[in-house]
Structure formats: structure tokens, C-alpha cells
Amino acid sequence: MAGGAALLASGSAARAALAGGALAGGALGGAALGGGALGPSALAAGPSDADQLARLLALERRLADAYEAALARDAIEPALGELLLDHEREHVRGLEQSLGKRSAEAEAPRSGIDLASRRAFARSALGLERAAVDTYRDVLTTFHNDRLLQPLGSIMACGAQHEVALRRVLGEDLL
């Protein structure tokens, strides 16, 4: 195998470990969510890690709902819609596995999705993605569990790329 291919293969393995392992591994288990297993820094003032994850999960569910509705109403080009929806479902799955039972508390708010046209949807989805990226940034600033920082960062980075994909749909400058 060529050296470059080996390098790429190891990169894929690292990504899988990062994305699948840390998040899906349930780094925030039931005991941790109860407070007993968290260290002193995790018990400092401010929202708990579980609260922050629940906030992110609600946003991701809202995005998944939005892309699903847009696909059903032909408000997004199907290939792009399926791709972005798949990503959101991956994010939801990872966050649910980390949150465990508390996942049920994170309800997706229902408002602000304009499905009148592909352009209208892209505009409203762009706003949702921007809000999600901003929220991830805030969460990452104060989050306590070191193991989840990179996986959460990799989801935030994906959301930032979704913004570029939606600006492309709108025919706007990509940056």
C-alpha cells in the first residue's frame, strides 16, 4: 500500500475513534449526570455538562427535523438534503448516546422553518446552522469533560461547513 493511502487510512481510524468512541462511549454516564462522579471543576457554578449536551441535542434535533421536512416538501435539492440530514442524524445519535436517559428531555423547538421555496428554506436553515455553531462555541468554552471537547468541536466544524453548503445554494459568497 502506498504511504499516502496508509496515512489516510489511519486518519479514518482516528476519526472513527474520536467521533464514535468518545461520544458513543457514553462518556457522561448516569452516575456522572447525577453529580457523584464528576470532579470539583464539573461541579462549579454554571450549567452542567449534561444540561449543555441537552441544549445541543435539542438544536440538532431541530436541524434534523428541518431537513426532513424540507426533503418531504421538495424545499431542498434531494442529494444535498439527504447528505445534511444524514449528518444531523449522526450528531443526534452521538449526543443521545452520551446523554443516556436525559436525551428524552431535549425537545426540538418547532418554529422558524420556512419551507415556501428552496431559497426560503436555505435562508432559514442557514440561520439555524449559524445559531447551532454559536451555541457549540459557547458550550465548548465552559464544558468540563475533556474527553468530549474534540468530538463536540468536530460537530461544530461540520455545522460551519453546512453554512458554506447553504450559502452555495443561495448563490452567495461562500465565506
Next chain:
Amino acid sequence: MPRVHATLTRRGALGGAAALALASCGGGDPAPTGGPRAGSGAGLLSSIVALEHAGIAAWGAIAQALSGDARRYARVIREREIDNAERVAVLVRKLGGSPPKARADEDYARLFPRLNDDADALHFARDLEERLVRAYLEGLRLLPDPDQRRVTAEIAADQAQDLAVVHALAGGPAAPQPFVTGTS
């Protein structure tokens, strides 16, 4: 002469160029009297500044190899990297450190792969941006201070967007993966 795989060449070039910038840190300056404490994050932040300096030079070379809209975006991204380097340098200074200075563009250019066409340039750009994304995501995990993390998170998102533009310019989806780790 053995043929080296292009991907390794490009990735190696970035590492070499970043090392060059880092090695230049304080080279001709007097020895510091104080400095950041161990574990403050100054070392990691300085490494990122060095990588950004290499990235700025690399985007200059990439822009030269591209044309039209792609060249315009390359220039915009280069400007963004300049801003990023300064933002991280400010964090190093706040810790009492001296961020590494950039070398002359020619010093970096010697270490870059030959960019014969748009495809070469965009491959190099992709490797560069993945490396930058990776550096900032690692920073998120390792930096101790909330302000450092906030800046790192903001720039990580910007770098992911720069990478998305490279994907789009290469003819692919802007957001190909659900988890952007910089290790495609």
C-alpha cells in the same frame, strides 16, 4: 531517486514549514527574563502561530497557482489566516510569551511541493486546512483557559469553512463528512 507519494510530500511540507517558523521564535532576541508558566498553553499556542505563519505563506503559493474565483477565495482565506495568526499571537502575549515570528515567504516556499495546476493547488490547500482544523480541535482539548478555548473554537469553525470552500472549489460537496476532524 525514489518517488515519494504526493500526499506525504504535501503533509511533510507543512510540518517542515511550521517547524521552520517555530525554530525562528526568539532566534535573535535577548533571553526572556520571565515568561509563561508551564501548563499555561503558551507552548501549544506558539505552535499554532507557527503553523499559521506557514499557512499564510502556503495560501500565497496556492493563490499563485489558481485562477479566477478560486484565486480570489485563496486570497480571502490567506487574509483570514493572517487574522487568525494575530489572534492566537495575542493569547501568547497575554501569557507573557513571545509568539514566533514569520520567516520570509521564500524560506517556506522551498519546502512546499510543486503546484503545477489547480488540482495540485487544491490538494495542497485541503491538506493545509485539515492540518489547521486538527490543530485547533486539539487546542480545544488541551488549552486550560476559557478565553483560549473560545478563540480556538471560533477559529476552528472558520478553518472548517475554509476547508469547505476548498472542497467546493474541487467540485465536491462543501460538507462531505458528519464529523470534521482534520484527519480525512
